[in-house]
Structure formats: structure tokens, C-alpha cells
Amino acid sequence: MSTQTFSDLQKIVHPSNVKMNEPLHNYTFTKTGGKADYFVTPKSYQEVQAIYTYAENHHIPLTIVGNGSNMIIKDGGIRGIVMTLIQLDSMHTNGEELTVQSGAAIIQASRYALENHLTGLEFACGIPGSVGGALYMNAGAYGGEISDVLKDALVITHTGELKTLHKDELELGYRSSRFSKEKLLVLEATFLLQKGEYEDIKSKMDELTFQRESKQPLEFPSCGSVFKRPPGHFAGKLIQDSGLQGKQIGGAQVSTKHAGFIVNVGSATATDYLELIQYVQKTVKSKFDVELETEVKIIGED
The missing domain is CATH 3.90.78.10 (UDP-N-acetylenolpyruvoylglucosamine reductase, C-terminal domain)
Structure with a gap:
């Protein structure tokens, strides 16, 4: 580890959002995992791009983690920079479209859809991962999956370039996607939903939540x-x-x-x-x- 790298990263993001030798068991649902050399939590797309570019230019490994729900980090930890986007969690609607930043929990996105009387994301009301992680895995439950409702995704390429990719370009399969094969990072996802009745949507989510809590x-x-x-x-x-x-x-x-x-x-x-x-x-x-x-x-x- 290098104090120079630590100092450089503190110039890209707020110093409080960079940690050195950080235990990763604090960030995984299993409560296991070794330490990260550098752990960064950017708060803007510009900061994410800058970290990407810095890591590329300095030949430092860069690992992206979501909220650690469907992940096991080995006890030896992770070398280089570990970046999580949990600070990027805003969402908004535009008609029947719901756009969510990738650090938000997919459960929260389903609840936000409910609040806006939008149906289609009920299946995700019990999936514990982030939106970015949900796209990465093409997450699904109870007969629905991300590919059913995704419109497109804003991504960063390995060179730090921003691109919007349509669902058809993402190779969404059973628990797989283009993200798992290429060095692409999801910044935000737009879901195409439908108008529905609040009580109907809530009733379905309550039923799925009951099924999950009784079985898992x-x-x-x-x-x-x-x-x-x-x-x-x-x-x-x-x-x-x-x-x-x-x-x-x-x-x-x-x-x-x-x-x-x-x-x-x-x-x-x-x-x-x-x-x-x-x-x-x-x-x-x-x-x-x-x-x-x-x-x-x-x-x-x-």
C-alpha cells in the first residue's frame, strides 16, 4: 500500500470517503471478508469516472462491490482499490419510467414504484441487492426478473467513458449479463413500468414478503x-x-x-x-x- 495513492484518492473524493486497510466484513451480508487496501465511496458520477481513470493510469486493480448481499469476499481481502456506489442512491419517475442510481437497494426501488402507483417491480420487493448488483446478476424472484422491466442502463466503460446501453445490448440471461463478462459499471438503470392501483401493488408485495419471510x-x-x-x-x-x-x-x-x-x-x-x-x-x-x-x-x- 502507498500513502501517495491514499493521498491521491483523497483529492478525488472527500477525505472521509477514502479508507485504507478497511475491513470488508463491515460491508457484506455474511459478515465475513478480509481487508481492502483502499476503500472509496464516491458521491458523484464525476468522482466515479475520476477513480476509474486514476486506477487505469496507475495500473491499480479496481474492484466494484454493491451492497455485499450476494457476495463472499475471501479472508485475504482485496488488493488495490475497492469502490462501492452506496452513496449514489437517488431515484425519480418520468411517467411510467423509473430511473434509479445503481447504489440504491432494489427493494427501495420497488417501494418507490409502489409510492408512485407503478407496477412491474413487485417481484424485487424481497431481493436484498443493490440496483447495480441486480443488473449484474439479472436478479429475479417469484417469476419476475430484471430483464422483464429494464429499459436501459447508463454505464462507465473501462476507459471511463459514459454510455447508455439498451436492454438488448446487455446480454441478460439467467443470473448473468454483459456486466459479468466485461469491465462495465452500472451508474443508473431505467425501468419501464405500468400504471397500477396502489392497493393491488401493495397486496402483491405483502404476499411476496410473507412468502420470503416464512421460507428464508x-x-x-x-x-x-x-x-x-x-x-x-x-x-x-x-x-x-x-x-x-x-x-x-x-x-x-x-x-x-x-x-x-x-x-x-x-x-x-x-x-x-x-x-x-x-x-x-x-x-x-x-x-x-x-x-x-x-x-x-x-x-x-x-
């Missing part, structure tokens, strides 16, 4: 659904049928409430999580000859 282990820290749905199967059922509910390594446990979740039941490390994920994959492969692919993003150093 929200009482413990977790990274959400760990595995993608394998073709022709459900990951949670395969894990349950493998007799793995309650299986624990260190402080990480396969949830007894929903087998598709791995929860932190007490001082788990990222290594505990990764070892348990590998154990689950190996067991399911052995019993059912099905490869479980992780949905959660795993980054950082051992």
Missing part, C-alpha cells in the same frame, strides 16, 4: 441463494435430499429452514463458507450426479 432464514447473516438452479432441478431440494441441512463447518451452516442458503451462525469466516460450499457441491455430485454452480460472487485473495 432471514434471522441469520447470509449471502442469499448460494447456487444457481440446475436444469431440471432445484438446488435447495437436491441439498435437502442429500441430508445436508444443518451441516456445519466452522460458523457456516446449511440452513435448516431453506437448504439453498448458507448462514453465519457464529463467527464464520469466508473460508468456512467456501469449504462448506465445496462440501455441498461434492456431496450433491456424488449422490445425484448434478453439478451445482455458485450464484454467489466469490472474490478476493485466500
Whole structure:
């Protein structure tokens, strides 16, 4: 680490928004993860561009994290600059269009849509990620996904250039997108919704919230659904049928409430999580000859 880099970053963003050797477990839903060399929270698109350009010009690795909901950061932490856009969280409507900055929680976007009598985002009322993360993963739940309602996204390319990309250019697939393949950063997303009745929208959101709270282990820290749905199967059922509910390594446990979740039941490390994920994959492969692919993003150093 370099005090010069630290000083340079403090000239780009407010000094209070740059930290050195910052523990990342403070920013992940699992409450695990090592330290970031430099941790920055820009408050404007211009600051984001300047950080991008600085990292590129100085050959410093730059890692973007959302709100850490569907992510495991390894115990060795992350070298270089870690940037989060959680300060960029404003949203506004224009007729039936809802534009949201990428640092906002997708849950908050669904509630804002409700307040403005707009229907289409109800499925997202229980997804814990940021809007940027939701686009990155083409997040979905209860029969809906981001690609159903997205119009376009304002992005930054690896060179720091601003571009608006239409939904059709984003290669949105099952838990995948162009963002996961290229160095593109979402700054804001515009959703195309429809006018609806407030009570109808709220009723649907209340029902989905009840389903989520009754089925998911929200009482413990977790990274959400760990595995993608394998073709022709459900990951949670395969894990349950493998007799793995309650299986624990260190402080990480396969949830007894929903087998598709791995929860932190007490001082788990990222290594505990990764070892348990590998154990689950190996067991399911052995019993059912099905490869479980992780949905959660795993980054950082051992």
C-alpha cells in the first residue's frame, strides 16, 4: 500500500470517503471478508469516472462491490482499490419510467414504484441487492426478473467513458449479463413500468414478503441463494435430499429452514463458507450426479 495513492484518492473524493486497510466484513451480508487496501465511496458520477481513470493510469486493480448481499469476499481481502456506489442512491419517475442510481437497494426501488402507483417491480420487493448488483446478476424472484422491466442502463466503460446501453445490448440471461463478462459499471438503470392501483401493488408485495419471510432464514447473516438452479432441478431440494441441512463447518451452516442458503451462525469466516460450499457441491455430485454452480460472487485473495 502507498500513502501517495491514499493521498491521491483523497483529492478525488472527500477525505472521509477514502479508507485504507478497511475491513470488508463491515460491508457484506455474511459478515465475513478480509481487508481492502483502499476503500472509496464516491458521491458523484464525476468522482466515479475520476477513480476509474486514476486506477487505469496507475495500473491499480479496481474492484466494484454493491451492497455485499450476494457476495463472499475471501479472508485475504482485496488488493488495490475497492469502490462501492452506496452513496449514489437517488431515484425519480418520468411517467411510467423509473430511473434509479445503481447504489440504491432494489427493494427501495420497488417501494418507490409502489409510492408512485407503478407496477412491474413487485417481484424485487424481497431481493436484498443493490440496483447495480441486480443488473449484474439479472436478479429475479417469484417469476419476475430484471430483464422483464429494464429499459436501459447508463454505464462507465473501462476507459471511463459514459454510455447508455439498451436492454438488448446487455446480454441478460439467467443470473448473468454483459456486466459479468466485461469491465462495465452500472451508474443508473431505467425501468419501464405500468400504471397500477396502489392497493393491488401493495397486496402483491405483502404476499411476496410473507412468502420470503416464512421460507428464508432471514434471522441469520447470509449471502442469499448460494447456487444457481440446475436444469431440471432445484438446488435447495437436491441439498435437502442429500441430508445436508444443518451441516456445519466452522460458523457456516446449511440452513435448516431453506437448504439453498448458507448462514453465519457464529463467527464464520469466508473460508468456512467456501469449504462448506465445496462440501455441498461434492456431496450433491456424488449422490445425484448434478453439478451445482455458485450464484454467489466469490472474490478476493485466500
